[in-house]
Amino acid sequence: MITKRSSRLFARAQRVLPGGVDSPVRAFKSVGASPLFIRRASGARIEDVDGNTFIDYVMSWGPLIHGHAPRGLVNALATAAKDGTSFGAPSPLEVELGERVRKLMPSLERVRFVSSGTEAAMSAVRVARAATGRDRILKFEGCYHGHADPFLVKAGSGALTFGTPTSPGVTRGTSADTLVASYNDLHSVQRVFDTHRDQIAAVIVEPIAGNMGLVPPADGFLRGLSDICRNAGTLLIFDEVISGFRAAAGGAQFLYGVRPDLTCLGKIIGGGLPVGAYGGRADLMELVSPAGPVYQAGTLSGNPLAMTAGLWSLNQLSPTLYKSLAALGARLAGGLADAARDAGVDLQVNALGSLLTPFFTDQPVRDFASATSANTGRYAAFFRGMLARGVYPPPAQFEAWFISGAHRVKDIDLTIRAARAAMREVG
Ligand code: HOZ
DSSP states (O other): OHHHHHHHHHHHHHHHHHHGSSGGGGGGGGGGGOOEEEEEEBTTTEEEESSSSESSHHHHHGOOOOOOSSSHHHHHHHHHHHSSSSSSOOHHOOOOOOOOHHHTTOOSSSEESSSSSSHHHHHHHHHHHHHOOOEEEEEEEOOOOSSSSSGGOOHHOOOOOOTOOSTTSSSSHHHHTEEETTTTTTTHHHHHHHHTTTTEEEEEEEBBOSSOBBBOOOOTTTHHHHHHHHHHEEEEEOOOOOTTTHHHBHHHHEEEEEOOEEEEEEHHHHHHHHSSEEOOHHHTTBBTTTTSBOOOOOOTTTOOOHHHHHHHHHHHHHHHHHHHHHHHHHHHHHHHHHHHHHHOOOOEEEEETTTTEEEEESSSOOOOHHHHHHHHHHHHHHHHHHHHHEEEEOOTTOOOOOOOTTTTHHHHHHHHHHHHHHHTTTO
C-alpha cells in the first residue's frame, strides 16, 4: 500500500496541529501506524489521498448509520445551504427535529440542541446539579462522556487508549466531585451511594458502553441503577451518544425498557454534521435558560444544515434497516470469532446489532477490568493486517466498530476473508 501523500500530510500536520490531528485516536498511535488522510468517502467505503480504498468500520465514529454521503442527504443539504448556512435565530427545522426526537424517545419531553456530545453531557449534568442542589456525580470506569472536566476521570475512548484516563488539567476539586463505580456491578454502585448518601446529583452511564470497546449491559443492570437512583433522589442520565438511534430507533432506553430522567444524544442525530442534544423530563428541562435559570447557549446550536442532516437521517430509520444491520453485525461477529479460532488466537467478540468489538483476550468482557485484559499489541497487529487488506477498523482496541446501511453482505465477507489472513499475523 502506497501512503506517500498521507505521510507527507502527516509531517506537515504535526507542525501545525498538536499530534497532527484534531482528535487523538485518529493519529493511529496506539496501533503503531501513521494516519491515512482521507479525501472522499461514499457508501461503506473511504478513499485516502494516495487512492487506497477501504471498507470502513469507523463510519465517523458512529453518526453514519446510512453510510457515507447518501444521495438524499447530500441533496437535502445542498437545498438547505441555498437558504442560508446559519441564522443565529430560531428556525422551523429545530422544532421539527425536536418533535421527531421526542416521538422516537418519549422520555425526552423537552430537547435542547447543542453542537457535540461533549456539550450535551456537560449541560445535562449542570441541569441535574441545579435540580438536586447536589454537587457530586457518579460515572463508570471506562465510560466516556466527552471531554468536559468532570468526565475525564477514569474515562474511556481516547483517554483510555492513550493511558490518561484521568487528565492533567482537571482540577482536584472537579475530580473529587466525580465518583466512580464499576460498569455492570450494582454492588459497587450501592457502595458509593452508601458512602455518599444525599450527595449524588446524577448517575451518568452509557447504557450500552461503547468507549472501552463495546460492552452491553448485564441483565438487570440498568433497571437496578434506575431503582438505586430513585431511592436516593438522584437523577439517572443515559449517555446515548453512541446507542441513540443505533441500538434501536428508540435507543437503549427503548431496548431495555428503562426510562432515564435525562438523555444525552449526538452522532446519528446530526447525520454526520456536528450536533448533540440533551433532553428529558419537562420539569428538569424547564430549568434551562431562558425557561429557567440554568445557563447554556451556543452560536451554532440548532444550525439549519445540521438540523437538516439530522432530520434526514432520523427519517430514514426503519425496522427493515435495523433487521439488516443486525444480520450483518451477527455475520461479521461470527466470522471474526471463527477466523480467530482457526488461527488459534484468543478472541472475544462483543456484538449488539450494528456495533461490535473484537477483544484479544480469553476472558468474557463485561466491564473495564475484563476489557483492559485485552492484548492491545495483538489488536494493533490485527489492525495493520486489516488495513493492508483494504479494511479500515477503528485504530484502537477500546472503540466500537460501526456497520451502516450501506454495508453489504459481500463487504462483510471480504472483511472476514481479510480477518482470516490478518489473524495469522497477530502473534
Ligand atoms: N471520541 C471518539 C471515539 N469514541 C473519537 C472521535 C474522533 O476522533 O473523531
